[in-house]
Amino acid sequence: MSGDALPRMANVTVIKTFDIHCGLFAFTMVALTILYISARLYQQAFGFSMGLDANSPEFDRYWMTLFRIELPVLYGAGVLCWSYLFLTRDRSIETVTPETELRRYFYLTMWLVVYSFCIFWTGSFFADGDGVWHQTTLRDTPLTPSHIILFYATIPIYLFFGVGSFVYAMTRIPAFCRGVSLMHAIAVVGPFLILPNLGFNEWGHAYWLTEEIFSHPLHWGFVVLGWCALALAGVLMQIVERFRELIPLVFKQDAAGSPTDANPFRDAWEKCGPEAQRQRYKPTSVSGRRPISGKSK
Amino acid sequence: MTSTADIDAAASPRENTRFKDKKGETVISVSGLTPGAARYSRLFDVLVVAAVVTIFGGAIHLHVMLTVGDWDMYVDWKDRQYWPLVMPVSMIMFPAALQAIFWVNFRLPIGATVGATALLIATWIGRYANWWIWTGFPFTEGVPSQALAGALLMDMTLIVLRNSLFTSIIGGFAFGFVFWPSNYSALAPFYLPVEHQGMVASLADMIGYTFPRSNMPEYLRIIERGTLRTFGSSVSWVSAAFAGFICIFMHQLWWRLGLFASQATFLKNSDVVKSFMGIKSSVAS
Amino acid sequence: MEADQCKLKVDSYFMHFTGYQPQSSRAEFCEDIPEVGRTIIVLDFVDQSLRDIPVSVNLARDDGARTGDTMNTPSSILYIPPKKYPNGTIKIDVNFEQAGRYIGMVAIENGERNVAKFPFDVGRGWSLIRLLAWCLVLVSAAIGTFLWALRRNAIAQNLPAASEK
Amino acid sequence: MLLKLIKFAAVCVAFIAGVSHAAAHGERAQEPYLRTRTVQFYDVHFSKTEVKVNERFELTGKFRLMQDWPDAVTPPDIVFVSSISPGPTIARIETYLNGWPARQSFARLELGRDYEFRMVLEGRTPGSSHIHPSISIKGSGPLVGPGQWVNISGEAHSFAFPIKTMTGLQIEDLQTFGLAHAVGWHLAWLAVAAAWLSFWLARPLILPRWLVLQKGREDLLISLRDTGAGIIVSAIVLVMVFGGYVRASAEYPYNVPLQSGLNRVAPLPASPAYAEIKVISATYDVPGRSMRLATQITNKGSEPLSIGELTTANIRFLNQSLPVAMANVDPSYPRDLIARTGLKLSSDTPINPGETREVRVEATDAVWELERLVSFLTDVDSKFGGLLLLYAPNGERVIAEMGGPIVPVFTELK
Known part of the structure; x- marks a missing residue:
């Protein structure tokens, strides 16, 4: 049946492949999972035993120490990563081969998957924990065992990957360099603004309200910023539109064959090996280096 | 657009592929993806699904918690007047936007179901890991509500009627309206009456009273304080119908927001920034 | 006690340090004292049980060589012998005549002798200078990186132009 | 199992650190005007400070509402008598204000007058819990009385809260009653959703569908069979929704709505102004x-x-x-x-x-x-x-x- 649909490809036998290095992606996901679970275990161990009174010495020792470490480390790591991405940027981004560009689109997608993963832990898991923590104590200071993790650890972590994905796209991918992706910017800046919005939140708690209605309008600033997650749909559309142009270039000498044989998982995982890594970024041919006509032309 | 010529050429003449395309071969071949490309496309699918599930699990749960969370978090907030009204109105927002994104761009009638499923799973993860393991509140105190019945109906309306306006009017209304009956089926045991200190209380009141919450004094609950005998005292059905009415507009509003979010707009980048990546300024000599 | 960073630990007990210079301001100081002159230092006992334990206090100039003796020594400017404080608070009235680095020592005698030392600066306005210095370093680093990137960029732009010829 | 490990680790660390518990709950973060000029507690008495799981103790005392009530604190027009504990480590059995049941809130307490409270509490979570009486005032939040450490001994899982409904049903434990029913429904809904999602996710998804749609071949993406499946699923959903509702109504015919409303209580007799x-x-x-x-x-x-x-x-x-x-x-x-x-x-x-x-x-x-x-x-x-x-x-x-x-x-x- 597919032969009828694709008569042109009936006699070609070689299936084109290219390497996607997903080791770092997998490592990041595992490392983040471990990090988040450790943070939660730390809350379990020291939330009630050391964290009920912000004026106590044990709070200072177990929670303020964590606060003082996590802020510079996480933001510092972010700045280092973004600087690294900028310094190792593609200095002639318009001459990138279609294959490399396609690969970079996959890496951008992986950045966004990691970013989404961080949003889940922040917006759902630890925010939920904050809600229930407020039911165990009187309102203390803005620094509580749940806030110290939620606002000052998980937020810097998703900023790391959100801003990271933006810098990655701008320094590696022609379309995202020639133009600023509006929706990508919204998807990164919106959740970033949650941090300054803390000012509004704490101002309100300082003057209006000592009781905790979780759905109080005071908290709605966070909600509006959370809506910006929808903007990732726009980035997805930008990616598929470019895929439409790139894929015929990359797969032009491709073969027919039963698409049902495709096993992208095995395929992708096999390409994480050291041999595959050595082969990475090897240009296919000199003639492949030609400027890509983008939409902006 | 020369580069898309190859892919466009692969479009085959129309043929009757209905009922046959079980594994999607026709879709792949008509799309023009070669078998090799299809494998990478499937990898891309997996990445997108992972991103969608996690980011909307996070964003919807955050949204629901901070707009109507108290009604969802505590069994003694689940009254007849406000709970069936505010919960679906808040819960429909993201599912409606997701419907628009998935339907308009990909003709996938799953957006609302994806949203409601991600929300319910994320909520239960939180209930288990935070409410029970961390602070020790019994599950009965924090049993959540679900929007899956309404979300499924909304997706079904979309696939049958294939139109956003009718989906708002019928599917949106259904989303709001079935919230009460579908959740009451699950939570009915919590409204059994008990006598406590010479006063009547529902089990839900008792659960909230027995396991104390430091920042939840009884008066803080925004619940029904008394009802007129309208509609044969069917207070909850009146609330359900009102919720359905608001959900119609919410659905249309958020559908449009979903469309706005899925536009692939690029703004002009600064020449200085572009020059760092070797793109010469168009203004320069 | 508002922003509580001023805790001292002696053995397993905590104390809280506050400095006042009522002649010049109404502010509370934590550790570093901004001006020379009359100063009141207050040590509050966080732990109730400290009230039953004799405590001695010694304030001395930090001359670098000393290893931390709590006895009254020539470099001491104030010494309070061991004494119990049932109110849980020690008020020390002291006159710092010279700016410089000082060291405070609090000793408790609960069977054995435990000493806590807290070094502090008097009359240096040191923290503001340190802050400015850090700002300067950061700003110059940022400018340097930017200039460097610009230059690298210029080279990169010239390269393809040269190869085309 | 994991929970036990975590708790064990927490206990070990706390032991090694040798930390002495200071006053807890962050009441010291409350402003002086909230604590010195509103509710003054006196005669507070804990009947026991060592209890077992499921053992009852009483917390009694009186409070005076100060006449020089601060501007920043809402007057005590709506008040709830409560206790503050680190999470639900205790269970509340009964509470009274001047002898009136205090499960619900009270309206308009009078400034300058005294009130007497009594709370019957029960140990729930083993460990040392810092417990305060508290008076919550709408608009201002909880104003707390003196806190005391109550040591609760025993096994956490042995706690149960039996209760008998007015319909005659004897409930073994309020913590778990009705839970299996609710979770069962949620799982049923998730199963339907999972079936619907996998029906679509098994097919080629993002890129191919978008490309096909660009070529105007919507007919390949949504077939008549898919529409039929949609109609069948919506029928299933409607049956589940309304069938479930009818069944629940039949099974629990004597349900009551959540109870609310304010009670009014007279203050204690004023002591002569000697x-x-x-x-x-x-x-x-x-x-x-x-x-x-x-x-x-x-x-x-x-x-x-x-x-x-x-x-x-x-x-x-x-x-x-x-x-x-x-x-x-x-x-x-x-x-x-x-x-x-x-x-x-x-x-x-x-x-x-x-x-x-x-x-x-x-x-x-x-x-x-x-x-x-x-x-x-x-x-x-x-x-x-x-x-x-x-x-x-x-x-x-x-x-x-x-x-x-x-x-x-x-x-x-x-």
Whole structure:
């Protein structure tokens, strides 16, 4: 049946492949999972035993120490990563081969998957924990065992990957360099603004309200910023539109064959090996280096 | 657009592929993806699904918690007047936007179901890991509500009627309206009456009273304080119908927001920034 | 006690340090004292049980060589012998005549002798200078990186132009 | 299992660290005006401080609502009597305000009057729990009484809360009743959703569908078969929704809505105003941690009165030379809230009936600072408040409110 649909490809036998290095992606996901679970275990161990009174010495020792470490480390790591991405940027981004560009689109997608993963832990898991923590104590200071993790650890972590994905796209991918992706910017800046919005939140708690209605309008600033997650749909559309142009270039000498044989998982995982890594970024041919006509032309 | 010529050429003449395309071969071949490309496309699918599930699990749960969370978090907030009204109105927002994104761009009638499923799973993860393991509140105190019945109906309306306006009017209304009956089926045991200190209380009141919450004094609950005998005292059905009415507009509003979010707009980048990546300024000599 | 960073630990007990210079301001100081002159230092006992334990206090100039003796020594400017404080608070009235680095020592005698030392600066306005210095370093680093990137960029732009010829 | 491991680890670390528990819950973060000028607790008594899981204990006491109520605090128009604990480590059995059931809130308590509360509580989570009585006021939040450590021993899983409904159903445990029913429904809904999602996710998804749609071949993406499946699923959903509702209504015909509404309760009888106190001047010596009051006390009763105690924000300064005042200290009262050196008075002889006397009162202790009660330098409304307890020779107690502006001062430098 597919032969009828694709008569042109009936006699070609070689299936084109290219390497996607997903080791770092997998490592990041595992490392983040471990990090988040450790943070939660730390809350379990020291939330009630050391964290009920912000004026106590044990709070200072177990929670303020964590606060003082996590802020510079996480933001510092972010700045280092973004600087690294900028310094190792593609200095002639318009001459990138279609294959490399396609690969970079996959890496951008992986950045966004990691970013989404961080949003889940922040917006759902630890925010939920904050809600229930407020039911165990009187309102203390803005620094509580749940806030110290939620606002000052998980937020810097998703900023790391959100801003990271933006810098990655701008320094590696022609379309995202020639133009600023509006929706990508919204998807990164919106959740970033949650941090300054803390000012509004704490101002309100300082003057209006000592009781905790979780759905109080005071908290709605966070909600509006959370809506910006929808903007990732726009980035997805930008990616598929470019895929439409790139894929015929990359797969032009491709073969027919039963698409049902495709096993992208095995395929992708096999390409994480050291041999595959050595082969990475090897240009296919000199003639492949030609400027890509983008939409902006 | 020369580069898309190859892919466009692969479009085959129309043929009757209905009922046959079980594994999607026709879709792949008509799309023009070669078998090799299809494998990478499937990898891309997996990445997108992972991103969608996690980011909307996070964003919807955050949204629901901070707009109507108290009604969802505590069994003694689940009254007849406000709970069936505010919960679906808040819960429909993201599912409606997701419907628009998935339907308009990909003709996938799953957006609302994806949203409601991600929300319910994320909520239960939180209930288990935070409410029970961390602070020790019994599950009965924090049993959540679900929007899956309404979300499924909304997706079904979309696939049958294939139109956003009718989906708002019928599917949106259904989303709001079935919230009460579908959740009451699950939570009915919590409204059994008990006598406590010479006063009547529902089990839900008792659960909230027995396991104390430091920042939840009884008066803080925004619940029904008394009802007129309208509609044969069917207070909850009146609330359900009102919720359905608001959900119609919410659905249309958020559908449009979903469309706005899925536009692939690029703004002009600064020449200085572009020059760092070797793109010469168009203004320069 | 508002922003509580001023805790001292002696053995397993905590104390809280506050400095006042009522002649010049109404502010509370934590550790570093901004001006020379009359100063009141207050040590509050966080732990109730400290009230039953004799405590001695010694304030001395930090001359670098000393290893931390709590006895009254020539470099001491104030010494309070061991004494119990049932109110849980020690008020020390002291006159710092010279700016410089000082060291405070609090000793408790609960069977054995435990000493806590807290070094502090008097009359240096040191923290503001340190802050400015850090700002300067950061700003110059940022400018340097930017200039460097610009230059690298210029080279990169010239390269393809040269190869085309 | 994992939970046990975590708890074990937490206990080990806490043990190694050898940390002493200070007062908990962050009540010290509450502003002085919230604690010294609103609700003054007295006679607070914990019937037990060592209980087993499922063992009951009582928390009783009284409170006075101060007349000089601060502007920033909403008046006690809607009030809930509660207890503060680190999470639900205790279960609430019964609560009363002046003998009235206090499961619901109360309307309009009166300023300047006294109320009596009684709470019957039960140990739930093993460990040491810091428990306070508290009065929550709508708009202002919980105002807490003195906290005490209650040690709960036993096994966490042995806790159960049986209850009998008015329909005659005996419920084994309120913590789990109805849960399987609710979770079952959620799983059923998730199963339908999972079936629907996998019906679509199994197909080629994002890129191919978008490309096909660009070519105008929508017919390949949504077939008649898919529409049919949609109709079948919606029928299933409707049957589940309304069938489930009808079944639940049949199974639980005598359900009641959530109960709400405010109760009204009269205050305790007002005690005769035997003593009238006027604060002439009040200063707080900042570095000296000492509050000094110059008061004018008039005895309007028929018995001589001696000053026994100054109490504010649950901190008690006692006149240690008056045995009846010392006898008024409940053994269960937290020790760190009782000032060690007590109250210093300029004249210690009883004030005779009809006499007006100026008495200087001095209350010195680090507790002012440690409890963060004296941030007069940063307050917009620098006032203090408290109760003065006076005793007649026959043991009768007179409770008088006092308060007024206070000036922070620094010790004169010599």
